[in-house]
Amino acid sequence: IKYRWEAIDAENLLIAEAKKSKLPYEPELLSNGDTEKQLLIRSRFLLFKQENKWSDSQKERAQLLFERYPLLKKAYDLAIILGAFTAATPKSRLLNTWQSGITMWKRQA
Numbered sequence: 001i002k003y004r005w006e007a008i009d010a011e012n013l014l015i016a017e018a019k020k021s022k023l024p025y026e027p028e029l030l031s032n033g034d035t036e037k038q039l040l041i042r043s044r045f046l047l048f049k050q051e052n053k054w055s056d057s058q059k060e061r062a063q064l065l066f067e068r069y070p071l072l073k074k075a076y077d078l079a080i081i082l083g084a085f086t087a088a089t090p091k092s093r094l095l096n097t098w099q100s101g102i103t104m105w106k107r108q109a
Contacts, residue, residue: 003069004040011037032060039064047076050083074105 011027018025027035034042043065046058054062066073081098
């Protein structure tokens with residue numbers, strides 16, 4: 001959510017600058033045709049799915065998203081591990097893996 005608001009604020013500044021200079025605002029388009037703001041909005045649903053269930057457009061969007069926001073990739077990976085935790089046996093091993101990931105993530109953040 002934080003990244004989305006940052007993208008909205010950045011776009012609003014660019015729109016204001018374009019109005020000041022009396023030029024039309026043309027947002028930067030990514031390779032898939034999305035703007036940065038659209039990328040963040042449209043990526044929301046893929047973050048709740050496992051990679052093997054992504055459509056081709058979601059795979060492309062995820063690649064763009066994770067290149068620009070590596071912390072989201074780490075959070076996604078940890079969430080997938082946590083999801084596997086609820087379905088797997090032995091659960092203690094998965095919990096340790098997840099907790100180790102959280103610890104490493106905190107160190108890097």
